[in-house]
Amino acid sequence: MTQQQSPRRRLPVAGSLVAVAGLLVTALAATQPAVAANAGPAVPFGSHQFPYTAGTLKPSGPQAAVDQQVVATYKAWKAAFVKQNCGNGWYQVLSPDADHPYVAEGQGYGMVVTALMAGADADARKIFDGLVKYTLAHPSVNNSHLLAAEQDSSCRSVDGSDSATDGDLDVAYGLLLADRQWGSGGTYDYKDLAVKHIAAIKKSEVNATTHLTLLGDWSDSGESHHWITRSSDWMIDHFRAFRTATGDSGWDTIRTAHQKLITSQQSQYAASTGLLADFVVGTDKTPRPASGKVLESSHDGDFGWNACRDPWRIGTDAVTSGDAASLASARKLNGWIRAKTGGDPNKIATGYRLSGSVFESGDDMAFTAPFAVTALTDPGSQTWLDALWGKLAATPVDPKLYYGASVQLQSMIVASGNYWVP
Numbered sequence: 001m002t003q004q005q006s007p008r009r010r011l012p013v014a015g016s017l018v019a020v021a022g023l024l025v026t027a028l029a030a031t032q033p034a035v036a037a038n039a040g041p042a043v044p045f046g047s048h049q050f051p052y053t054a055g056t057l058k059p060s061g062p063q064a065a066v067d068q069q070v071v072a073t074y075k076a077w078k079a080a081f082v083k084q085n086c087g088n089g090w091y092q093v094l095s096p097d098a099d100h101p102y103v104a105e106g107q108g109y110g111m112v113v114t115a116l117m118a119g120a121d122a123d124a125r126k127i128f129d130g131l132v133k134y135t136l137a138h139p140s141v142n143n144s145h146l147l148a149a150e151q152d153s154s155c156r157s158v159d160g161s162d163s164a165t166d167g168d169l170d171v172a173y174g175l176l177l178a179d180r181q182w183g184s185g186g187t188y189d190y191k192d193l194a195v196k197h198i199a200a201i202k203k204s205e206v207n208a209t210t211h212l213t214l215l216g217d218w219s220d221s222g223e224s225h226h227w228i229t230r231s232s233d234w235m236i237d238h239f240r241a242f243r244t245a246t247g248d249s250g251w252d253t254i255r256t257a258h259q260k261l262i263t264s265q266q267s268q269y270a271a272s273t274g275l276l277a278d279f280v281v282g283t284d285k286t287p288r289p290a291s292g293k294v295l296e297s298s299h300d301g302d303f304g305w306n307a308c309r310d311p312w313r314i315g316t317d318a319v320t321s322g323d324a325a326s327l328a329s330a331r332k333l334n335g336w337i338r339a340k341t342g343g344d345p346n347k348i349a350t351g352y353r354l355s356g357s358v359f360e361s362g363d364d365m366a367f368t369a370p371f372a373v374t375a376l377t378d379p380g381s382q383t384w385l386d387a388l389w390g391k392l393a394a395t396p397v398d399p400k401l402y403y404g405a406s407v408q409l410q411s412m413i414v415a416s417g418n419y420w421v422p
Helices: 016-029 063-081 104-116 124-136 165-182 190-204 236-246 250-269 307-321 324-341 370-375 382-394 402-415
Strands: 279-281
Touching (some): 063 382, 063 402, 104 165, 104 402, 124 165, 165 190, 165 236, 190 236, 190 250, 236 307, 250 324, 307 324, 324 370, 382 402
């Protein structure tokens, strides 16, 4: 197959909540145990302190062996993509198969992964802080508390220096993980940075009318893409964490709006598959899959290189929260792909129409790995889960394919029971 570029928009550039959130955070912090600035991680990888919802499957075999398979994949991912190429004490996640060498999505992945792998990697905090330093040095031109989406090989922001919502969601989430892991008394006040980032996301990357995510801080009310949303940005567990961190009930409204959209898109446009489109348009009136190209390709209305992450994101909320809507959506996806492939992970393709027909018959971890997460939700899918896990654990990280490898690793972290919501 022809390797696809990591999803990013290819268009040029077209608050006050922080103070309130800060007061709420102060009150909430009083109930949390303090973590010394030089302490080890509070939730080391492999400690499994946050059990998933009752009935969730796990890959067969000793837990320690499963955890070690994740660590092996992490080490390969880290060696391939975690770099210090631009000095300044920065760390960056390299994305050789994206539009640019460094993208916000990758830095967000790096922060979440590094925080979750603390305990398995003695350098986790050092790397995390280097990623924080990098993100702070590359603010969006539209909102300085957000991250500019793309940098060139010299780590200079390019292509308008505006933001991408998915990257910012993971950066904020990573900061919340770091606060729980190490406390906020070190070089960076992770909690303060997280709250500011969350407020900026709400202000500049959430549609104030629909409560749905925008494509970035560039698609504001005067921009033609203002009523378009990208399904891979619908990170339900992140919205729950933002609500907890800030005390802002607006995040309940945002979460509910996205869950309702997932359910309605599945029932109206993919009743037999549960698949979601890369992009949903017309969110001001009648949300529907894009018809042809609206941002990236003629397959913007299909289950493509953005939506391939949806089973991972939806399944993650299902197993960590036990939410009925997320469970139903995840199980619909799992039931369809299991039947479509006859239980053979090698038959998962790299592009589906919402009806379930294949439009691209490649093989890529970006499409395969997320279905391991939805498999966790079905008590009757143990054999299917084990087949998926076997493929994920046996597939080496390709240093040229950052996107698939990053989705593979994060899906493995969830499927192994090592993910948690701060």
